[in-house]
Amino acid sequence: GDSVTQMEGPVTLSEEAFLTINCTYTATGYPSLFWYVQYPGEGLQLLLKATKADDKGSNKGFEATYRKETTSFHLEKGSVQVSDSAVYFCALLYTGGFKTIFGAGTRLFVKA
Amino acid sequence: DTAVSQTPKYLVTQMGNDKSIKCEQNLGHDTMYWYKQDSKKFLKIMFSYNNKELIINETVPNRFSPKSPDKAHLNLHINSLELGDSAVYFCASSQVSGTGNSNQPQHFGDGTRLSIL
Numbered sequence: 001g002d003s004v005t006q007m008e009g010p011v012t013l014s015e016e017a018f019l020t021i022n023c024t025y026t027a028t029g030y031p032s033l034f035w036y037v038q039y040p041g042e043g044l045q046l047l048l049k050a051t052k053a054d055d056k057g058s059n060k061g062f063e064a065t066y067r068k069e070t071t072s073f074h075l076e077k078g079s080v081q082v083s084d085s086a087v088y089f090c091a092l093l094y095t096g097g098f099k100t101i102f103g104a105g106t107r108l109f110v111k112a
Numbered sequence: 113d114t115a116v117s118q119t120p121k122y123l124v125t126q127m128g129n130d131k132s133i134k135c136e137q138n139l140g141h142d143t144m145y146w147y148k149q150d151s152k153k154f155l156k157i158m159f160s161y162n163n164k165e166l167i168i169n170e171t172v173p174n175r176f177s178p179k180s181p182d183k184a185h186l187n188l189h190i191n192s193l194e195l196g197d198s199a200v201y202f203c204a205s206s207q208v209s210g211t212g213n214s215n216q217p218q219h220f221g222d223g224t225r226l227s228i229l
Contacts, residue, residue, distance in 0.1 A: 032215035038153070043116070043202050043220030051215060087153050093215045098143060098160050098167050098208055100218060105153040 002027050006090050006103035013080055014111050021075040021106045023064075023090035031092040033057075033066050033073040038087045038105070047075075047088070085110045115139050118203050118221035125193060126229050133188045133224045135203030143167075144186035145204040145218065146178060155202075161186055162208060198228045 007022040025033065032051045036044040048057030053068035062077045073090060090103040116137045125131055137144060145168075146158040160168035161180040175191040186203060204218040 034217055036217075041222070043204070043222050044155075044218075045220065046217040049215075049217060089155065095215055096208065097215075098162060099157060102155045105155070107153065 002031070002092065002101050004090050004092055004101050004103035006088075006106050009087075009105075009107040010109055011106060012109045012111065015082055016079045017110075019075070019077040019080045019084075019108070021088055021090075021108070023073045023075065023103060025071050025073065025090075025092050027071070027092060027094075029094055030068075031094045031097075033064070034091040034093065034100070035062070035064055035073070035075050036089040036091060036102075038089065040086070044089060080108070080110045082110045082112050084108060116203055116205055116219050116221040118201075118224050120224060121222065122225050122227075124227045124229065127193055127195060129193050130189070130191045131193060131226075132190070133201055133203075133226075135186050135188070135221060137184055137203075137205040137219070139205055139207075139219060141205040141207045141219070142183060143206050143208045144180065144183075145206075146186065146188050147202040147204065149200045149202060149223070151199075159186075159188075193226075193228050195228050198226055200225050 003026045034049045035047040037047045038044045048059040050057040050066035056065045064075045087105045089105045093100045143162045145160045148156045159178040164180045177189045180186045200223040203221040206218040207216045
């Protein structure tokens with residue numbers, strides 16, 4: 001069945017370091033891919049998305065490119081801030097589908 | 113003008129009690145969801161309703177019963193609470209129909225933290 005696999009956390013970085021959180025997926029069709037972020041005490045919120053192969057989603061300095069050949073959607077940011085400390089979820093959804101498949105989440109800690 | 117609101121935010125109760133969590137969305141979405149998030153942040157879908165019809169019903173004990181009185185509301189009632197029910201429960205909504213190939217993301221509430229004593 002369809003699934004999403006994320007790198008295990010926690011990931012601990014110093015401020016201004018480069019961030020990569022790996023995400024790979026297994027899908028029988030061509031889903032849209034998402035990254036959600038969850039700050040402490042809050043619900044998930046959309047960070048960025050990509051709807052087809054080679055699309056790049058970007059928001060708040062974060063980027064991810066939909067790579068069909070490697071079935072990946074890795075999240076990157078060039079310079080993290082303490083305020084980026086959160087849990088990040090990779091997810092996939094088919095067109096017209098009701099069920100979003102979430103990865104297990106990756107916790108990020110950024111130290112000042 | 114909160115988009116997805118859940119009440120209560122915290123719920124502390126004893127084993128064996130019955131409790132309800134309410135959810136409302138003002139985004140005009142046609143689909144609503146309940147998720148359970150455990151202490152390791154793993155998110156598990158429980159139920160989904162589209163236009164008040166149940167469309168996703170994952171393997172959840174039948175002590176959990178969702179109810180959708182209209183498209184904007186999805187409540188969750190839990191009977192005979194057990195220790196293992198302690199978790200954060202999230203309500204979410206999204207627009208599924210009429211969006212063509214543009215898959216719309218889900219919008220989440222801030223969660224209800226349920227603690228069973």
